[in-house]
Amino acid sequence: MGSVKGKRIVLGVTGSIACFKAAQLCSTLVQLGAEVDVVLTEAAQQFIAPLTFQSLTRRPVYSDLYDVLPDLSSAHVELGMRADALVVCPTSATTLARLARGSAEDMLSCTALASTAPLVIAPAMNVNMWSHPATQANVALLRERGAIQVGPVEGRLAEGISGMGRLAPLEDVIAGIRVALGRPGALAGRRVVVSAGGTQEPIDPVRYVGNRSSGKMGYAIAEAARDRGAQVSLVSGPSALAAPWGVEVRRVETAMQMRDALVETVNGADVLVMAAAVADFRPDDPAEHKIKKTDADLSLRLVRNVDFSGDIARQGGPALVKVYFAAETRDLVTYGEQKLRRLQADLLVANDVTEPGSGFGTDTNRVILLGRDGSRQDLPLLTKDEVAEQILNRVERLLSGQS
Ligand SMILES: Cc1cc2nc3c(=O)[nH]c(=O)nc-3n(C[C@H](O)[C@H](O)[C@H](O)COP(=O)(O)O)c2cc1C
Numbered sequence: 001m002g003s004v005k006g007k008r009i010v011l012g013v014t015g016s017i018a019c020f021k022a023a024q025l026c027s028t029l030v031q032l033g034a035e036v037d038v039v040l041t042e043a044a045q046q047f048i049a050p051l052t053f054q055s056l057t058r059r060p061v062y063s064d065l066y067d068v069l070p071d072l073s074s075a076h077v078e079l080g081m082r083a084d085a086l087v088v089c090p091t092s093a094t095t096l097a098r099l100a101r102g103s104a105e106d107m108l109s110c111t112a113l114a115s116t117a118p119l120v121i122a123p124a125m126n127v128n129m130w131s132h133p134a135t136q137a138n139v140a141l142l143r144e145r146g147a148i149q150v151g152p153v154e155g156r157l158a159e160g161i162s163g164m165g166r167l168a169p170l171e172d173v174i175a176g177i178r179v180a181l182g183r184p185g186a187l188a189g190r191r192v193v194v195s196a197g198g199t200q201e202p203i204d205p206v207r208y209v210g211n212r213s214s215g216k217m218g219y220a221i222a223e224a225a226r227d228r229g230a231q232v233s234l235v236s237g238p239s240a241l242a243a244p245w246g247v248e249v250r251r252v253e254t255a256m257q258m259r260d261a262l263v264e265t266v267n268g269a270d271v272l273v274m275a276a277a278v279a280d281f282r283p284d285d286p287a288e289h290k291i292k293k294t295d296a297d298l299s300l301r302l303v304r305n306v307d308f309s310g311d312i313a314r315q316g317g318p319a320l321v322k323v324y325f326a327a328e329t330r331d332l333v334t335y336g337e338q339k340l341r342r343l344q345a346d347l348l349v350a351n352d353v354t355e356p357g358s359g360f361g362t363d364t365n366r367v368i369l370l371g372r373d374g375s376r377q378d379l380p381l382l383t384k385d386e387v388a389e390q391i392l393n394r395v396e397r398l399l400s401g402q403s
Contacts, residue, residue, distance in 0.1 A: 003227070004174070005033035007181055010079050010115070012088035012108040013053070014095040015043025017158040018124040018167040022089055023048065025170050026056045029177075037079050039063065039108045041095065065107045076107055080115030085180045088112075090124035090167050093135050099147075100138035118180035119147040122173045127163030150176035150245065168245075175245035178227045186396045188229030190270040193316075194222045195262060197237030199255045201282035203300060204291045208253075211277045212353075212360035215239030217325070217384050218275035222247050224388040225271070228396075233265040237276055255279045259308040266316040271395055273323040274312075275349075277360075279305055309343050321398045323347045323391060329354045336370050346372050346398050349391060357381050369394060 009029055013022040029036050038053040040063040050061040060070065067075040080086065088095060088108070098109040099121070112119060121142060129135060130152060143149055151168025167173075182188075196218020200208035215236055222234040223244045232247045235258055243249040250261045255278045266272060281302035291298065313322045324345045326336045329352065336350030348370040351358055358366040358381065365387045369377040371394070379390055 003032075004029060004177060004181065007034050007084040008037070008082055009034045009177065010037050010039060010083040010086045010111060010117075011053075012039045012041070012086065012091075012095070012111070013044045013048065014041045014088060014090060014092035014108065015046060016090040016092045016124045016167075017047065018090040019044055019047035021167055021170060023052050023056065025087075025089055025173060026053055028170065028174065030057055032174075035059075037062065037083075039079065039111055041092075041106060041108050043092070043094070062111075063107055065105075065110055067107065076104075076110040077114040080111040080113070080117070083111075083115055083117040085120060085177055086112055086115050086117050087120040087122070087173065087177055087180075089120070089122040089173050091121040093123075093125050093129045093132075093138075096121065096123060096135060096138045096142070100141045118183055120150060120173070120176045120180050121147050122150045122168055122176070123152050123165075124167035125152070125165050126159065127157060127161070127165045130165040148176045148180050171242075172245040175223070175226075178223075179246045182227040182229045185227070185229030187225055187271075187392070187399075190230045190399070191233070191268060192222075192225040192230040192271040192273065193233045193235070193262065193265050193269045194218050194225070194273045195235045195258060195276035195278075196222065197239040198277045199237045199258055199279045200253050201255065201279045201305075202253075202286040203283045204287035204289065206290050209279065209281070209283060209300075209302070210238075211279065213237070213277035213327075214361045215241050216361070216363065217365060217387065218273070219244060220384040220388040221273050221275060221391060224385065224392050225273075228392060230271075233269075235261045235265060235276070237278075255282065255305045255308075259306070259312070262308070262312045263315060266312050266320070269316050269320060270399065271321045271323070272313060272316055273391070273395075274309055275325045277327060278308075280307075281305060313343065321346050321395055323349065323395065326350045327353045327360075333368060333370070333376070336368065340370050340372065344372075347391070347394050349387075 036057045038061045053061045104110040104113045154164045155166035197215035198211040198213035200210045226232045234249045252258045284301040284303045326339045340348035351367045357364045366381045
């Protein structure tokens with residue numbers, strides 16, 4: 001679910017200066033395995049030629065309302081009817097107005113009207129055009145009807161000034177498309193809470209005790225759950241990764257901050273996935289000011305952080321599906337099984353972080369899934385995205401009462 005591979009996507013392109021970015025979006029969607037049909041408005045052709053999209057998709061490009069498909073059926077209804085998702089990127093103010101009032105006056109608006117597929121809009125325009133009450137009312141109405149709105153964002157606009165109206169990053173537009181495709185997914189209506197990354201425990205205002213967790217595994221799970229229709233909260237320790245679009249992200253630094261954020265988010269959740277590497281110890285009494293260098297050695301006294309994993313799970317209630325990670329450097333299964341039992345987890349994801357290609361910072365991971373029923377599933381070395389899918393397959397089974 002949520003994957004664009006094999007999906008029929010209609011890409012509408014309108015007359016905005018951000019049109020050139022639509023070519024990159026089109027190329028990326030094709031590379032991800034989507035079947036992309038491009039509809040250009042008349043104005044869009046002032047900015048970018050149909051040939052660009054025809055070459056990228058190796059399919060006809062449509063712009064005339066009276067165009068026909070290769071089988072001679074009417075493009076203005078057929079394209080929309082067979083689409084899995086309709087994305088308009090960039091969406092001009094004019095097209096927003098047409099979509100809002102249900103106009104069928106050109107090929108793109110007609111395609112949208114004839115389609116029951118989810119609509120993704122990515123507005124891009126001048127700052128005043130964007131903030132105009134007419135535009136805001138049009139966007140609000142489209143959102144109310146279920147359109148997924150991605151951006152705009154604040155930044156440099158074509159007229160040389162900075163303001164709200166810039167096209168959202170293309171990664172976010174693709175995330176919006178994934179969300180659209182994943183709406184009917186198995187986790188639709190479910191709330192999933194994921195913890196990710198490592199924590200940093202201050203020694204003084206400039207130094208900390210931390211660990212090597214990058215957050216990649218937890219972020220991959222958050223995105224995969226979002227793409228299966230879930231409403232996702234991600235509680236993240238410091239990470240270089242960008243906040244995934246469509247996920248509520250809370251950034252924290254210390255273990256105690258992570259506990260507080262999880263306490264706030266876990267209520268009412270259906271699934272808890274604890275992928276964060278939380279510090280077991282923290283420096284006792286961190287210095288208020290930077291500790292100055294002297295010739296003497298320095299000893300740090302570390303005190304035990306409270307292990308809050310069990311408390312968070314209890315707060316979530318008895319129906320909460322609980323998934324924990326165990327990062328180990330030896331005796332993986334023994335330690336994993338101990339943790340599974342201690343925390344009464346439904347699923348324990350054990351990974352040996354010293355194995356090549358596995359563990360912290362890598363894009364791949366080799367894990368063993370230990371189930372509460374005593375089952376053991378050894379997965380091969382996979383990308384973290386693939387591991388996330390495997391974990392969520394198990395989560396779906398647990399939600400439906402299987403183990
Ligand atoms: C150079 C130039 C840049 C433009 N950029 C935008 C833009 O970024 N966003 C927008 O809504 N309209 C923009 N317009 C105006 C649209 O092209 C115009 O409103 C047109 O009616 C859009 O029609 P369409 O939605 O059918 O493509 C621009 C016009 C020009 C001449």
